[in-house]
Amino acid sequence: MAHLRKNIWIIYLLFLIGSSVLAGIITQVRWQGIVADQEMLHIHRAEQVSSAVHAVLVSQEMMLDVLGQQLLKLDTEVEQVRSPRLLDELLQVNPSLVGFGLARPDGQLMLVDSGQKRALLPNLLQQPESRDSFRQTLTEPGMVLGRTYFQQAIGDWLIPIRKALRNDQGEVVAVMTAGINILGSSRLLHKDLHYSATDEVSLVRAADHYLQYHSSEVNQPEQRYMQPLNPARLQAAFQALEKTSGRSLQDIRQLQQATAYIRAEPQGKRIEAAVYEPRYRLWVMSSVSMDEVVAQFIPLLTTYTVIFILVQGLVFLLFRSIARAEQRTLEKLEYQASHDPLTRLPNRQFLIERTDDLTRGSQEFSLLFIDVDNFKGINDNFGHDYGDQLLIQMGQKLQRQLEPSDILVRLGGDEFVVVTFISDEMSLQHKAFKLLALVSDGYWVHGLQFHTGASIGIARFPEHGRNLNELLRAADVAMHKAKQEKNSVELYRREVNDVYLRNYRIEQLLRGAVSQNELYMQYQPQVDRRGHLIGVEALLRWQSPEMGFIPPDQFIAIAESSGLMPLLGEFVINRTLQEMRSLQDQLDQSFSVAINISVRQLMQANFASLLTQQVTAGGFQPQQIVLEITENLFIEDMNNVSKVVIDLRNRGFNISLDDFGTGYSSLSVLQKLPIDELKVDKSFVDYIDRDEKARKMIKNIIAIGKNYGMSVLAEGVESEHQMRMLQNFGCDYFQGYWFARPLAVEDLRRYVLQNNKQFNDAKPFNASQPFNDSPGSSSVTAVPGSDPASDTQSDE
Known part of the structure; x- marks a missing residue:
C-alpha cells in the first residue's frame, strides 16, 4: 500500500x-x-x-x-x-x-x-x-x-x-x-x-x-x-x-x-x-x-x-483521496516524536533536527538555556502535578513572548531552550532579561500562587560551538555561572569555561578535604576604640595538595551550591569551639568568637537547638558567640530564616549582620530581626579617605546602628588614617590588617599576650605598629600558595 x-x-x-x-x-x-x-x-x-x-x-x-x-x-x-x-x-x-x-x-x-x-x-x-x-x-x-x-x-x-x-x-x-x-x-x-x-x-x-x-x-x-x-x-x-x-x-x-x-x-x-x-x-x-x-x-x-487551477484541483483531489488517511497517521507519529507530551512544545529531538539544519548554513543564531531555580522544592513539597501545571503555564508564557522566528524547546525537567537568530550581545542580554522577568512572574496552580526564579545561559553559533552538543555544553556552563548569582543571565565566555572546569575540580576535591585534614582555621582579632582585643572572627582556610591555597571566596560559594556547606559549617563550629576553648583556658581570658553561618546551616532541622548543645558542650555560653549572617540569607526564605534567627537570639547568641549596606533589604532586615551588631563592609572602608560617597555611607550605617541600639564594627581597616576617621565617625569596633591579619591559633596567642602587655603596662595601644610576632610569622605573611589580596576579612 x-x-x-x-x-x-x-x-x-x-x-x-x-x-x-x-x-x-x-x-x-x-x-x-x-x-x-x-x-x-x-x-x-x-x-x-x-x-x-x-x-x-x-x-x-x-x-x-x-x-x-x-x-x-x-x-x-x-x-x-x-x-x-x-x-x-x-x-x-x-x-x-x-x-x-x-x-x-x-x-x-x-x-x-x-x-x-x-x-x-x-x-x-x-x-x-x-x-x-x-x-x-x-x-x-x-x-x-x-x-x-x-x-x-x-x-x-x-x-x-x-x-x-x-x-x-x-x-x-x-x-x-x-x-x-x-x-x-x-x-x-x-x-x-x-x-x-x-x-x-x-x-x-x-x-x-x-x-x-x-x-x-x-x-x-x-x-x-x-x-x-x-x-x-x-x-x-x-x-x-x-x-x-x-x-x-x-x-x-x-x-x-x-x-x-x-x-x-x-x-x-x-x-x-x-x-x-x-x-x-x-x-x-x-x-x-x-x-x-x-x-x-x-x-x-x-x-x-x-x-x-481547476484542472490541477480535480487531479489533486483524486490523488489526495488515496493518501490522506495514511498521511494523517504519519504526521501524528512525527508530532509525538518531536514534541513534549506535557507542554506540547518541541522536544530535544526536534531541537537536534532543527539545529542540524541551522549549523549546516552560515546564518548565525544563539541558544538561551533556561533553568528554573528551586523547581525541585515545588515537586517535593506540593507534588508533581503542581510542578507539571507550572511548567505548562511557563511554556505558554514563553511562547507568547517570543518572536515568530524563535524556537522554544522543552529540553527536559525544568529546562527550556530558546533558539533565536539574534547574535548581538546587548540584544541577547535584553531578550534574556525579558524572558527572565517573564519566568519569574507569579503562577496560580490549584488556587496557590508560586513565584520562581530562573538562570539563563547563552551560547552563540558558530563562536561557541559548531554543533548542538557543543552549544548546549557552552550554554549549560554559562547557565551554571548565572545560577551562582540566582535569577541572572550569563553569556558563555572561554574564561567562564575555565572557571567552570576549575570550580568543578574544586568541588570534587572539597568533598574529601575534611576527612583528609586539608581544612584549618585562622582567627582575625577585633578591637575596641583603644585597640584592646574584644573578640575574634573565625575564618575557614583550605590548603589543597593538588591546587595549593584556595581562597575562601572561591570554595565557599561552591560548597553552598553543591550542598557541602552543612559539612563545612559543622567543621568550622567544632574546630573553632575546640581551639578557642583551649586558647582561652591557656590565657585565662575570655573574649567573643564570631562564626559565619550560611543559609544551608540555618535551614537544617533543629539548627538552633543543636548549635546550643555544641556551644555548651564546648565550654562556652551562647552569649560568648557571635553568629555572623548576611542579608542574602533572607532572599532564600525570609519567613523561615527569620524564625531561626529569632530563636537563636532568644537562646542568648549575639547576631551580627555582615556586609551591611551591600544588599537589597537592609532596613527591612533591621526592622524584623533582633540584630546586635552591624559590620561595615570592607568595600566602603577601602575608599573612606578619598571618596565622599563612601564616607557618607559609613556615617549613615553608624547612625542607623546607633538609632537601633546596635554596636558597629568596621572590617578591612588597613591604615591608621582609616581607623582615626572611623573613630571620629563614632564606630565602636575595628577589624583589619592594621591590627592583624587572620592568625593561626599559636600566633593569636602571642598577639593576645602582646596586646594584654601593652594595657597592663598602662601604655595606650599603638595602632601604628601592627602585630608582627616574628619574621615569617603567619600574622603578616599569607598562607603558602595564597594571594594576600584575596585573603580578606569578610569571607566565611
Whole structure:
C-alpha cells in the first residue's frame, strides 16, 4: 500500500510538472507577444512624432527666413521697439505661434507683434533661459530651437525658434524669433500625443537634456521645463538603447528608425522607443509603464490560471483521496516524536533536527538555556502535578513572548531552550532579561500562587560551538555561572569555561578535604576604640595538595551550591569551639568568637537547638558567640530564616549582620530581626579617605546602628588614617590588617599576650605598629600558595 501510494504521488508530480511547464511556456509566449506589440506601437509613434515635428519645424524655419528678410527690407534702421502690422497678420494665420520678434545681434528685441508687453521684453542675450540658444543662433546657418520656458512679455509657455539673418558678407544683422505654443488648443501638433495615464511622449534636447516638449497626464510645465531631465533617467535610457540595438549612441543617431527597449526607474519598468531627429537635435521618446502592459496581460493570465487551477484541483483531489488517511497517521507519529507530551512544545529531538539544519548554513543564531531555580522544592513539597501545571503555564508564557522566528524547546525537567537568530550581545542580554522577568512572574496552580526564579545561559553559533552538543555544553556552563548569582543571565565566555572546569575540580576535591585534614582555621582579632582585643572572627582556610591555597571566596560559594556547606559549617563550629576553648583556658581570658553561618546551616532541622548543645558542650555560653549572617540569607526564605534567627537570639547568641549596606533589604532586615551588631563592609572602608560617597555611607550605617541600639564594627581597616576617621565617625569596633591579619591559633596567642602587655603596662595601644610576632610569622605573611589580596576579612 505504501509503495502504491508513493507511485501515485510520483505520477501526480510528473503530471503537475508537465502541465506547469506547458502552461508556463504558453503564458510566456503570450506575454512576449503583448510586450512586442507594445514595443512596435511605440516605435511607430516615435517615428510618426519625429516626422511630424520635423515637418512643422522646417515650415516654421522657412517662414522665419522669409519674414525676417521682408522685415529687414521694410525697416533697415530701427531705433525703438515697434510693432509692424505684418507680424500681427501672420499670428492670425499661424495659431500655433504665440509671438514674433526681430532682435539685434546684441539680443535686444526691436520689432515685435502688438500682443507682447513692451515693458517685459527681455534681452535675449542676457536672459538665462535664452542666452545659450541665442548665442548658438548667431553661429549657425539654420534655425535653432531654444529652451522651452515661460515668456513674461507674452504670458505663455513656448518653444522659442530663432533664425539668424545675414548680409551678403555673411555677417549677422538681425535674428528673427518666434514662439511655438505648447499649451491650449493651438499648441504643437494640435492634440495630446499620449494615450493613457502612464503613457508619455517627450522631445528631449540633445545639447542640454532639457525637455523641449512633453505630453502626459501630468501637466506641470514649471516642473517639466525648468530643469534638465534626471541624468540617471537618461543614462538608464541610453544604456538600454545601446544594449538592445547593439550599436553605440553615435551610430544610433544616424538611424532613421526608432528602437524599443526596456527602461528601469524607481517607480518600475517602462517600455520605451526612441529616435533621434538630427536637424534640430532632438530625441523623440515614446514610453508606457510596464504596469499598463501587465494590466492588459492580467485578464488573459487570469483565464489561463483559472483553467489551470481547476484542472490541477480535480487531479489533486483524486490523488489526495488515496493518501490522506495514511498521511494523517504519519504526521501524528512525527508530532509525538518531536514534541513534549506535557507542554506540547518541541522536544530535544526536534531541537537536534532543527539545529542540524541551522549549523549546516552560515546564518548565525544563539541558544538561551533556561533553568528554573528551586523547581525541585515545588515537586517535593506540593507534588508533581503542581510542578507539571507550572511548567505548562511557563511554556505558554514563553511562547507568547517570543518572536515568530524563535524556537522554544522543552529540553527536559525544568529546562527550556530558546533558539533565536539574534547574535548581538546587548540584544541577547535584553531578550534574556525579558524572558527572565517573564519566568519569574507569579503562577496560580490549584488556587496557590508560586513565584520562581530562573538562570539563563547563552551560547552563540558558530563562536561557541559548531554543533548542538557543543552549544548546549557552552550554554549549560554559562547557565551554571548565572545560577551562582540566582535569577541572572550569563553569556558563555572561554574564561567562564575555565572557571567552570576549575570550580568543578574544586568541588570534587572539597568533598574529601575534611576527612583528609586539608581544612584549618585562622582567627582575625577585633578591637575596641583603644585597640584592646574584644573578640575574634573565625575564618575557614583550605590548603589543597593538588591546587595549593584556595581562597575562601572561591570554595565557599561552591560548597553552598553543591550542598557541602552543612559539612563545612559543622567543621568550622567544632574546630573553632575546640581551639578557642583551649586558647582561652591557656590565657585565662575570655573574649567573643564570631562564626559565619550560611543559609544551608540555618535551614537544617533543629539548627538552633543543636548549635546550643555544641556551644555548651564546648565550654562556652551562647552569649560568648557571635553568629555572623548576611542579608542574602533572607532572599532564600525570609519567613523561615527569620524564625531561626529569632530563636537563636532568644537562646542568648549575639547576631551580627555582615556586609551591611551591600544588599537589597537592609532596613527591612533591621526592622524584623533582633540584630546586635552591624559590620561595615570592607568595600566602603577601602575608599573612606578619598571618596565622599563612601564616607557618607559609613556615617549613615553608624547612625542607623546607633538609632537601633546596635554596636558597629568596621572590617578591612588597613591604615591608621582609616581607623582615626572611623573613630571620629563614632564606630565602636575595628577589624583589619592594621591590627592583624587572620592568625593561626599559636600566633593569636602571642598577639593576645602582646596586646594584654601593652594595657597592663598602662601604655595606650599603638595602632601604628601592627602585630608582627616574628619574621615569617603567619600574622603578616599569607598562607603558602595564597594571594594576600584575596585573603580578606569578610569571607566565611
